[in-house]
Amino acid sequence: xxxxxxVVPTIVLVGHGMVGQRFLEALAERGLTAxxxxxVLCEEPRPAYDRVQLTSYFSGRxxxxxxxTDAAFITDHGIELYVGDPAETIDRATKTVxxxxxxxxxxDTLVLATGSYPFVPPVPGKDSDGCFVYRxxxxxxxxxAYAGSRATTGAVVGGGLLGLEAAGALKGxxxxxxxxEFAPRLMxxxxxxxxxxxxxxxxxxxxxxVHTGTGTQEILAGADxxxxxxxxxxxxxxxTDIVVFSAGVRPRDQxxxxxxxxxxxxxxxxxxxxxxxxxxxxxxxxxxCALASDGRVYGLVAPGYEQAETAAAAIAADESDQPTFTGAxxxxxxxxxGVDVASFGDAHGTAEDCLDVVYxxxxxxxxxxxxxxxxGTLLGGILIGDADAYGTLRAxxxxxxxxxxxxxxxxxxxxxxxQLGPSALPDEAIVCxxxxxxxxxxxxxxxxxxCATVPEVKKCTKAGTGCGSCVKVLGQLVTAELxxxxxxxxxxxxxxxxxxxxxxxxxxxxxxxxxxxxxLDRYGREGARGGDGCEVCKPTVASVxxxxxxxxxxxxxxxxxxxxxxxxxxxxxxxxxxxxxSYSVVPRIPGGEITPEKLIVIGEVARDFGLYxxxxxxxxxxxxGARVEQLPLIWARLVDAxxxxxxxxxxxxxxxxxxxxxxxxxxxxxxxVRMAIDLELRYRGLRSPHKxxxxxxxxxxxxxxxxxxxxxxxxxxxGWNLYxxxxxxxxxxxxxxxxxxxxxxxxxRLIDRFLMFYIRTADRLERxxxxxxxxxxxxxxxxxxxxEDSLGICEELESLMAAHVANYAxxxxxxxxxxxxxxxxxxxxxxxxxxxPVVGFVPERDQIKPDLPLLTIGxxxxxxxxxx
Amino acid sequence: xxxxxxxxDLKVQLRLxxxxxxxxxxxxxAPGRGVAALLPDGSQVALFRDRNGTLYAIDNxxxxxxxxxxxxxxxxxxxxxxxVASPLLKQRxxxxxxxxxxxxSVRVATYEVRAR
Ligand code: SRM
Ligand SMILES: Cc1cc2nc3c(=O)[nH]c(=O)nc-3n(C[C@H](O)[C@H](O)[C@H](O)COP(=O)(O)OP(=O)(O)OC[C@H]3O[C@@H](n4cnc5c(N)ncnc54)[C@H](O)[C@@H]3O)c2cc1C
Ligand code: SF4
Ligand code: FES
Numbered sequence: 001x002x003x004x005x006x007v008v009p010t011i012v013l014v015g016h017g018m019v020g021q022r023f024l025e026a027l028a029e030r031g032l033t034a035x036x037x038x039x040v041l042c043e044e045p046r047p048a049y050d051r052v053q054l055t056s057y058f059s060g061r062x063x064x065x066x067x068x069t070d071a072a073f074i075t076d077h078g079i080e081l082y083v084g085d086p087a088e089t090i091d092r093a094t095k096t097v098x099x100x101x102x103x104x105x106x107x108d109t110l111v112l113a114t115g116s117y118p119f120v121p122p123v124p125g126k127d128s129d130g131c132f133v134y135r136x137x138x139x140x141x142x143x144x145a146y147a148g149s150r151a152t153t154g155a156v157v158g159g160g161l162l163g164l165e166a167a168g169a170l171k172g173x174x175x176x177x178x179x180x181e182f183a184p185r186l187m188x189x190x191x192x193x194x195x196x197x198x199x200x201x202x203x204x205x206x207x208x209x210v211h212t213g214t215g216t217q218e219i220l221a222g223a224d225x226x227x228x229x230x231x232x233x234x235x236x237x238x239x240t241d242i243v244v245f246s247a248g249v250r251p252r253d254q255x256x257x258x259x260x261x262x263x264x265x266x267x268x269x270x271x272x273x274x275x276x277x278x279x280x281x282x283x284x285x286x287x288x289c290a291l292a293s294d295g296r297v298y299g300l301v302a303p304g305y306e307q308a309e310t311a312a313a314a315i316a317a318d319e320s321d322q323p324t325f326t327g328a329x330x331x332x333x334x335x336x337x338g339v340d341v342a343s344f345g346d347a348h349g350t351a352e353d354c355l356d357v358v359y360x361x362x363x364x365x366x367x368x369x370x371x372x373x374x375x376g377t378l379l380g381g382i383l384i385g386d387a388d389a390y391g392t393l394r395a396x397x398x399x400x401x402x403x404x405x406x407x408x409x410x411x412x413x414x415x416x417x418x419q420l421g422p423s424a425l426p427d428e429a430i431v432c433x434x435x436x437x438x439x440x441x442x443x444x445x446x447x448x449x450x451c452a453t454v455p456e457v458k459k460c461t462k463a464g465t466g467c468g469s470c471v472k473v474l475g476q477l478v479t480a481e482l483x484x485x486x487x488x489x490x491x492x493x494x495x496x497x498x499x500x501x502x503x504x505x506x507x508x509x510x511x512x513x514x515x516x517x518x519x520l521d522r523y524g525r526e527g528a529r530g531g532d533g534c535e536v537c538k539p540t541v542a543s544v545x546x547x548x549x550x551x552x553x554x555x556x557x558x559x560x561x562x563x564x565x566x567x568x569x570x571x572x573x574x575x576x577x578x579x580x581x582s583y584s585v586v587p588r589i590p591g592g593e594i595t596p597e598k599l600i601v602i603g604e605v606a607r608d609f610g611l612y613x614x615x616x617x618x619x620x621x622x623x624x625g626a627r628v629e630q631l632p633l634i635w636a637r638l639v640d641a642x643x644x645x646x647x648x649x650x651x652x653x654x655x656x657x658x659x660x661x662x663x664x665x666x667x668x669x670x671x672x673v674r675m676a677i678d679l680e681l682r683y684r685g686l687r688s689p690h691k692x693x694x695x696x697x698x699x700x701x702x703x704x705x706x707x708x709x710x711x712x713x714x715x716x717x718x719g720w721n722l723y724x725x726x727x728x729x730x731x732x733x734x735x736x737x738x739x740x741x742x743x744x745x746x747x748x749r750l751i752d753r754f755l756m757f758y759i760r761t762a763d764r765l766e767r768x769x770x771x772x773x774x775x776x777x778x779x780x781x782x783x784x785x786x787x788e789d790s791l792g793i794c795e796e797l798e799s800l801m802a803a804h805v806a807n808y809a810x811x812x813x814x815x816x817x818x819x820x821x822x823x824x825x826x827x828x829x830x831x832x833x834x835x836x837p838v839v840g841f842v843p844e845r846d847q848i849k850p851d852l853p854l855l856t857i858g859x860x861x862x863x864x865x866x867x868x
Numbered sequence: 869x870x871x872x873x874x875x876x877d878l879k880v881q882l883r884l885x886x887x888x889x890x891x892x893x894x895x896x897x898a899p900g901r902g903v904a905a906l907l908p909d910g911s912q913v914a915l916f917r918d919r920n921g922t923l924y925a926i927d928n929x930x931x932x933x934x935x936x937x938x939x940x941x942x943x944x945x946x947x948x949x950x951x952v953a954s955p956l957l958k959q960r961x962x963x964x965x966x967x968x969x970x971x972x973s974v975r976v977a978t979y980e981v982r983a984r
Contacts, residue, residue, distance in 0.1 A: 071973075072973065495946065496944075517919065527948070528945070531919075531944075531945035531948070532900060532918050532919055532943055532944050532945040532950060533944050533945065534942075534944030534945065534946065535941075535942040535943075535944050535953040535958070535960070538900075538942055538944065539942070562900075564898065564901070565898055565899060565900030565901050566900070568942065568955075569937075569940045569941060569942065569955030570955070572901070572940070573940070577937065577940070577955055577956065579933060579935065579956065580934075580935050581935035581936055581937045823896075827904060827906075828904050828905050828906040828912070829891065829892045829896050829903040829904065829905050829915070830891045830892050830905045830906060831905075831906045834906060836904075836912075836936055837910070838929075838934070838935065838936050839935075839936075852934075855933065855934025855935055856934055
């Protein structure tokens with residue numbers, strides 16, 4: 001089968017990976033997709049995706065979100081993309097490529113972007129079940145499926161960049177993870193000995209086991225052929241259920257070899273500085289399969305992108321713009337297992353006569369090295385643990401920085417440290433090395449192309465759309481440039497208000513405004529007055545009104561009058577919406593203490609309504625799968641048994657966890673359970689900029705994990721220590737000690753002040769951890785305000801809290817006693833007795849789970865979004 | 869479609885082909901929030917009323933998640949046009965055209981609606 005006769009010249013691309021996709025974009029930018037037929041053979045079952053971010057799958061990114069290709073791009077440019085159909089043979093005499101499906105395409109120009117394959121060392125047992133490589137989404141799904149059914153331990157062979165990525169994946173699957181590396185340190189290519197030591201320490205602290213200087217001799221398998229362990233070169237055996245090989249990659253050049261193209265001694269398709277193969281002027285090779293004219297194969301995405309541009313320019317034969325690729329910088333900044341690792345320029349100091357400037361703090365997992373020439377020129381460096389300065393330092397490489405080099409690597413707060421802003425960079429400095437964008441180009445985007453935000457600058461210049469490591473510097477440059485050109489940077493809450501949340505709070509408090517419409521019509525932006533507001537400011541103002549309700553004369557009940565229309569969807573139904581439109585119910589269990597009678601009631605309610613029941617991470621019980629019309633019936637039973645709303649749906653106090661404490665525990669020095677219950681009852685119902693969590697531990701062993709909470713309390717022999725600004729979640733932060741050895745009354749008073757000061761000054765959706773770091777002066781400032789009363793506002797803060805405590809009422813009890821409010825809890829306004837037909841459930845492990853196929857009912861393919 | 873908010877006894881009606889289908893009392897719609905209604909063919913519609921009393925009706929199904937929840941989203945005005953934000957993943961839909969403001973390729977059905 002030969003596809004359509006050719007009318008226009010044809011470009012065939014083999015391989016639709018990261019570099020292949022960049023090449024297609026470069027063709028489109030140069031208008032070549034309009035003048036050429038473009039055919040793409042893609043081996044994987046999906047179009048190009050972000051391989052660099054593969055491991056982010058374990059932090060919730062779906063394969064769809066990893067995609068680099070939008071369907072509109074392919075259709076709009078008339079590109080013929082054959083997914084799941086690899087090229088099998090190339091015939092250079094007839095200039096044809098034949099794919100597995102039998103499709104044969106004649107080309108005028110052929111571009112190979114076949115990437116590389118993971119190298120698997122020839123150790124015995126390497127083909128056992130449970131041995132994997134880690135390169136594609138399919139590899140990742142296979143590892144996940146295998147691990148899910150049987151594995152508790154995993155081992156990675158190879159401690160380089162990709163090995164650490166793979167270890168991150170195994171850790172993400174919850175496996176006890178080992179890394180086996182032959183070299184004496186981790187990431188031997190990128191970092192030196194000192195950097196390797198800092199990295200090792202941090203990674204071991206995360207609970208991974210690292211075996212350096214150790215080879216893998218054999219993979220051991222059981223009778224069923226599944227991996228059971230591995231034999232190491234030191235003679236020891238390591239028990240493991242999964243082995244992931246990550247011992248380097250090799251260029252995929254077989255297709256090229258088979259058709260007689262020249263390949264290098266150690267692999268890679270030999271190309272010239274225009275990325276044209278040396279053997280055939282009609283064939284190009286780019287990305288990880290190419291052996292560049294400097295004799296190297298580049299295993300990073302940025303050089304590949306540069307090659308893609310080079311090849312596209314050569315094909316366009318644009319005389320005015322003929323870039324060449326003669327080698328690239330191997331600078332990289334990565335977040336491996338959550339640790340920042342960056343190396344740039346001459347990181348190993350190979351230049352003659354160069355000097356090192358090193359700052360190292362093994363305890364904090366920090367290692368920073370700069371390589372400097374005799375004349376002060378910055379040649380390169382390595383940053384482990386904190387790579388914030390990477391963007392600026394990389395851009396200074398090759399020049400003499402305007403400040404002493406040692407000041408650039410000292411941590412913030414260590415006296416001499418200097419934050420060298422990007423304003424000090426010369427215009428020629430390359431800020432984005434993925435797309436080779438200079439500072440001058442970025443400034444031009446702001447001044448000449450009137451880009452006013454980072455997303456606009458990204459779109460205009462492509463800067464920041466590769467590895468993303470330059471986005472921070474980009475943001476600083478955009479703000480600096482806007483300010484310099486006299487544009488006021490809009491710090492407003494949203495399209496409706498120019499004020500920040502803090503400013504709106506002050507207005508509401510000072511003028512006692514208790515209506516959102518009133519606030520919008522008087523203080524909103526010109527065009528927003530008289531309108532309906534938006535989904536950002538409505539809940540924000542609702543929260544401000546709720547936390548000040550008694551003081552400003554608003555109702556303390558969040559579903560009263562206008563307030564009901566402002567609440568986020570979850571607050572509006574006083575429950576948490578789940579993916580299929582059903583709700584979850586979380587009754588408050590103060591301090592995690594519960595009587596057997598109450599436990600039985602929860603069990604009975606869950607059984608009678610058929611709810612999925614799970615213990616949460618917050619020491620209470622979540623009941624899932626309630627239909628909206630069941631919520632009042634469920635709560636009638638719960639309220640009757642003495643339960644109250646747990647506010648799991650609100651930006652409000654969630655839980656105060658406790659440990660068992662002095663009453664039972666042999667180490668306890670205070671009654672942590674009682675204190676946790678007191679605090680939870682005091683602050684329940686308090687609406688705040690983001691959710692609030694707390695915990696109380698009975699001694700320094702800290703079983704309640706108080707130091708990961710917004711406010712955490714740890715018992716001492718003589719009272720309580722108060723910690724603030726802790727956070728779990730995606731960016732964990734240890735809380736800071738605010739005050740020590742407090743009496744009960746002192747503790748409560750300080751927490752009252754702290755919380756009210758936070759509620760007053762934080763941005764919307766800003767946890768205490770982020771707020772504390774953002775506030776000028778940080779912890780010291782907060783201590784001045786709430787302990788020393790430097791602003792003289794403590795009395796007001798305390799009285800605001802007292803008003804909240806005095807006015808608290810359980811919102812579920814109020815709701816079930818209000819027939820008008822109950823009318824809202826139906827699936828359909830015109831059929832109150834009919835349940836939503838797409839909310840259905842199927843059994844799993846003796847309980848229920850959402851019936852997701854039901855959600856596809858009524859699905860219509862949408863125009864323009866079809867994928868070929 | 870605009871009417872005096874004080875008027876009582878009015879019914880909300882939706883146009884289905886050529887007929888007007890009566891859904892509920894106008895008072896069942898709180899300004900700034902939505903409700904869902906069931907149509908004779910089993911499909912669902914989300915009805916909204918803004919602060920000026922104007923009514924809007926779109927398909928209740930959130931095309932991104934498949935769940936029938938758009939009626940429970942927060943509403944607002946963006947460049948003088950009314951929208952609702954899905955309560956699940958927060959994509960916004962224009963209440964007049966049904967277009968998704970955050971993804972040009974997506975659109976939900978809209979209905980003609982009146983109160984009388
Ligand atoms: C139910 C629960 C998981 C569980 O089954 O254990 C849970 C479930 C959710 N968490 Fe959580 N988190 C739960 C404990 C936690 C914990 C552990 C804890 O509280 O001790 C944490 C880390 C501690 C922390 O917050 O600092 C936690 C950190 C998060 C985060 C990240 C917050 C951050 O600052 O990074 C989010 C996302 C957010 O808030 O933006 C989140 C968001 C959510 C949401 C609201 C996601 C959503 O929008 O649907 C989930 C809603 C639950 C529901 O529908 O009922 N959840 N979540 C836990 C409920 C605890 C409770 O009793 O109220
Ligand atoms: C987990 C992981 C993390 C990484 N992290 C980083 C990082 O932080 N920074 C960085 O710079 N780089 C990183 N890399 C490397 C980066 O992903 C590669 O440099 C980049 O993907 C190379 O692009 P490419 O297009 O040359 O190859 P690929 O993206 O591998 O694409 C090649 C494609 O060609 C296809 N193909 C092969 N043969 C055929 C055929 N005969 N017919 C049709 N199709 C074929 C393959 O299936 C593949 O889809 C990482 C890689 C991995 C696996
Ligand atoms: S924190 Fe101390 S008192 Fe509380 S349970 Fe742990 S060891 Fe016991
Ligand atoms: S340096 Fe990678 S995106 Fe800018």
